[in-house]
Amino acid sequence: MPLDAICLRAVTNELNNVLAGCRVEKVYQPDRDEIVLQTRGGQGGPRRLLLSIAAGAPRVHFIDAARENPAAPPMFCMLLRKHLTGARIVSISQPEHERMLELEIDTHDEMGFAARKKLVLELIGRSSNLILVGSDGRIIDCMRRMDFAGDAERSMMPGMFYRMPPKQNKLSVFDAAEDERRALIAQADRAAPMDKWLLSAFSGLSPLLCRELAHRCGGDYERLDSCISALLESIANGETAPYILTRDGAPFDYSCIAIGQYGSAAETERFDSFS
Numbered sequence: 001m002p003l004d005a006i007c008l009r010a011v012t013n014e015l016n017n018v019l020a021g022c023r024v025e026k027v028y029q030p031d032r033d034e035i036v037l038q039t040r041g042g043q044g045g046p047r048r049l050l051l052s053i054a055a056g057a058p059r060v061h062f063i064d065a066a067r068e069n070p071a072a073p074p075m076f077c078m079l080l081r082k083h084l085t086g087a088r089i090v091s092i093s094q095p096e097h098e099r100m101l102e103l104e105i106d107t108h109d110e111m112g113f114a115a116r117k118k119l120v121l122e123l124i125g126r127s128s129n130l131i132l133v134g135s136d137g138r139i140i141d142c143m144r145r146m147d148f149a150g151d152a153e154r155s156m157m158p159g160m161f162y163r164m165p166p167k168q169n170k171l172s173v174f175d176a177a178e179d180e181r182r183a184l185i186a187q188a189d190r191a192a193p194m195d196k197w198l199l200s201a202f203s204g205l206s207p208l209l210c211r212e213l214a215h216r217c218g219g220d221y222e223r224l225d226s227c228i229s230a231l232l233e234s235i236a237n238g239e240t241a242p243y244i245l246t247r248d249g250a251p252f253d254y255s256c257i258a259i260g261q262y263g264s265a266a267e268t269e270r271f272d273s274f275s
Contacts (some may be wrong), residue, residue, distance in 0.1 A: 003059055003123055003173070004206035006099050009239035010256040011060065011274045012101060016092040018043045018062075025083045025107070029077035030067035033143070035130060039089065052119050053128035053143055060101060060121060062275035079141050083107055083117065083132060085135045090116070097174040097204055098165065099123045109135070126164060158221050170203040173228065194219055208253060215261035231257070242271040 003011075022042040029035055033054040039047045050063045073081070085105035097104055101121045109115040117140070118133040131142040134224045139162050146156040154163045171184055188197050194214040199207055213231065217223035234240075240256040255257075257270060 003097055003099065004209065005094070006209060006235060006240075007206070007254075007256040007274075008099055008101070009094055009097070009235065010124065010242075012092055012094045013238065013240075014274055015049070015060070015101075018047065019089050019103075020091050022047070024087050024089065024090050027077060027080045027084055028067065028069050029074050029080075030069050032074070034067075035077070035080065035143070036063070036067060037084070037165075048211040051119075051130055053121070053123075053129065053130055055126045058123040058125065058128035060123070062273070076141060076143055080119075080132065082117070083140065083198040095164065100165070105143040118162075120162065122165060127165070129156060131156065131162060137161050137187065159271060168203045170201060173232070176202075178225075178229070181228065185224055187219060188221060190221060194221070194224070208255060208259070209257075212255075212257070212259055212261050242274045244269045244271065 019039060019042055022039040024037050025046070026038040027035065028038070031054075033052055035051045037049045037051070039049065048063045048066070050059075050061055052059050076214045080156050084105065084107060087105045090104040090106055093102050093104070094100065100123060103119040103121070105117050105119060106116055107117055115135045117135055120129075120131040120133055122129045122131070129142055129144045129146075132140040134140050139156065139158055139160050141158050144156065145158075154166070171180060173181075176184075184201055188194075188201070193205065196209040196218075198205060198210040198213060205213075208230075213224065213227050217227040234257070241258075243255045243258060244251050245253040245255065245259060245262065246269060247265070252266075256274075259266075
């Protein structure tokens with residue numbers, strides 16, 4: 001399962017509860033697509049936060065073991081060390097329910113004056129990126145420099161103003177008003193499988209959650225809106241938890257809500273942390 005907007009929201013809440021107020025002690029780049037921030041303070045003492053933009057598995061989570069690092073740190077790692085070492089993490093948020101995180105950080109500018117910067121992690125498949133943004137909204141640098149990242153107005157290069165990724169041409173499952181959602185459901189192609197239609201109609205849902213919604217309402221479009229409402233209410237109330245789905249003891253998927261679509265064909269194990 002990809003790290004969808006709903007699961008990332010639950011991960012963001014956990015990270016914010018642990019890291020808000022912590023200081024960045026060290027910065028490492030063990031791999032070309034990974035950064036590790038070692039923090040101190042906050043809950044549970046020192047932590048290592050992995051930020052990965054690997055095309056096959058972009059993600060963010062805590063790690064316990066220290067990673068092996070190259071003898072000479074890459075240039076991007078050196079730049080992050082310059083700007084982030086000793087800085088305080090103010091908050092971690094998920095902008096506009098997108099598959100991205102913003103670490104808001106109190107640090108300093110080139111003259112040594114206090115400044116607030118952002119470390120933006122975009123978790124969007126092959127276009128994933130990690131970007132350091134200055135207090136003026138301009139890109140200081142990014143892990144993957146791109147002349148045009150998704151559209152002609154979005155250049156991921158130092159000195160350019162940072163712009164959000166282009167939105168999908170879908171209705172956001174988080175932001176849609178109830179009447180908008182109901183009107184869209186009323187126009188659904190009922191000859192198509194419900195989970196496929198949900199995936200094409202709404203942003204913010206993974207294939208797994210689309211199948212789960214179809215399962216919960218029994219494929220009945222008359223019940224679909226109430227099932228979506230119940231899911232969104234549960235998420236808004238913080239009723240999420242990390243689950244791993246296994247078959248014969250082997251993990252094959254994960255979720256932030258209990259999954260019932262597999263019945264007795266899969267086992268569900270709940271964990272204390274998404275990491």
